Amino acid sequence: MNKEIVDYMKENLGLDDMDLIQELYDEYVNTIKERLPSANNALEAKDFQALAKIAHAMKGCALNIGHESFAVTAKELEYLGKGLGPEPPTAENCSALLSKLNTIFEDFLKA
């Protein structure tokens, strides 16, 4: 498990049962694993609103568990998809952010 996240759960969510921490950790990993392909599908369909919605959901999960870097990028993708970013949403700029999210998540799993 990612030590940073485990510490966050202990400190902020008041969890001290390692089984429970593991359970929540696994749930987070599975949730993001499910959401990232859905986000990719939305991007391929150029459905930026749907993409923003998935990004918003992932951001919420990441915030719950203290996965800060993932939450920040998910928020950028959410804003971009909603048309609130620095530029209008395109397949290219959304794809770049989604790739970044994938990388952050892969790094998270390795840590």
Place this chain on the structure above:
Amino acid sequence: MPDKKKILVIDDEQFSLKTVQACMRGTDYSLTLCLDPQEAYSKFKSESYDVIITDINMNGINGFDLRGLIRNSNKLIPIIFMSSLADNMDNTLMKQITADRYSYYMNKSFKKMDLLMMIERALEVPNAQQQIAALKDGIEKDLRLAGQIQKFMLPQWSMVNDDFVMSYIYEPHAQVSGDLHEFFPIGAHRYISVVGDISGHGISAALCMTPIQLFIKNLFAYQSQETITPDLVLTQLNKIFCNNFKQNVYMTCLIVLWDFENNHLIYHSAGHPDMICLNFKQKMLKQINPDKLGSMPIGFDPSNTYLPENNVEFDFTDDDLFLAFTDGLMDIGSSQFPESFIEENEIYDFLTSLNENECTVAIPFLIRNFIEQIGYDRPSDDLFLVALRKNTDPERNVFISQINTDINETNDMLDRVHDYLLSCPVESCQKLENDIEILLGEVLINCVQHGKDNANLTSNGIIVKIHPYQDKVNVTVLERGIFWDPNRNYSGAEIDKLLDELNNTHAQHGRGLPLIYNIASTVTRMHYRGLNKSVFGIKCDS
């Protein structure tokens, strides 16, 4: 162990629900988790919860819509919005959350301690509200009881005897009042009356009113009836008042000694509005106190002696009607024109427009009704208004008598009516004797049985007036049955509806009404601020 507080948590993201659940493990809260806001609303309707925690952005209905549904049935339950929208929270979102007094916000990156503190704080508010509501309920119940006790201590709302006919209307501004009234016989055809108004209104005035009323009752019971004068009564009242109430309270007061044998009265006003005297026949207002005699209110100076030279002496005629009142009568304003208050002239004009045969008993209620009808609908003080007139009805062959709202007394009234009809020299009375007695029997039974208000002394009493004319007789019945709530302002349409319901009830449940309509050629039923007035016209050829 007290029951665990129940929290309904709604989020369409399973992971968020699990995070809250994990975090709340081991606390004193019982959680119900719900992925679907619609389903959450069904759960809310079927079970009782103490707190709601909900996401804002959800599939289906959002968190604010869910709050709207919940608030339709529960205005107080705390709702905590748990969302990640805070990072782009703008004024609109903040306004949406704070538009509701019992809504709170918690970011999804919450700390357990912060969430627990927020739940505790949120729970305190409705708890405090409930405690305040319970306290308020208790105070209102106590006030209602206090108001009932005060009314119980007042004389009966109407008095009819061989000397005079009197009635009053009493409307506390709150449940209780600082207005008082007493009326005592002090010898043959002699009476003493008191109208008082303690400064302010509400509880403080009421607390002073009750012991003063008791003192007056004792004073009149034990005072030598021969030597009693208004100035002496005021001097004694002033001493008692000053020695017992030292909280900047004072009382205006009007003491009147009535002598109906010699048509003479002596009165003394201690800072109280003067009585109004109207000669009913001449439709003319009479000055009782042209020299503006009077003294300072009670309660200012314990050494003050009220002097006999400030007593007003007045000879009245059989046609004079007297009105005494507290200043609450002139403090009735208008909701439409906030600066406008009822003026004396408006009341005088109304009084002079009254029919000279109008029963004195109805007059306070007619005046109060008139004031409201012309747009003065906002009383700002306790109100008390009494009307009194020498009883000259027997000399005019008019019958007037009163009974309590008690089935055992209806026969007494019918006996009195029977004696009157047989002895009355007006031919119509003898001709219509049977009809009048049958009609009145039914009316009285209806009033008693459907009024069912024996226990309530303040509205107890039925007054019957029989006015014979050459070819007809008018029977007037005045009562304050429970069909009318005197503390409620009825609209014209509501009064019509109530009268219809009342008439239907009588027609269906009593044999009375069809019989009454068969005998009477005209039936008029009216309502004036708690007083029901029914007039039955019976013609000789009917």
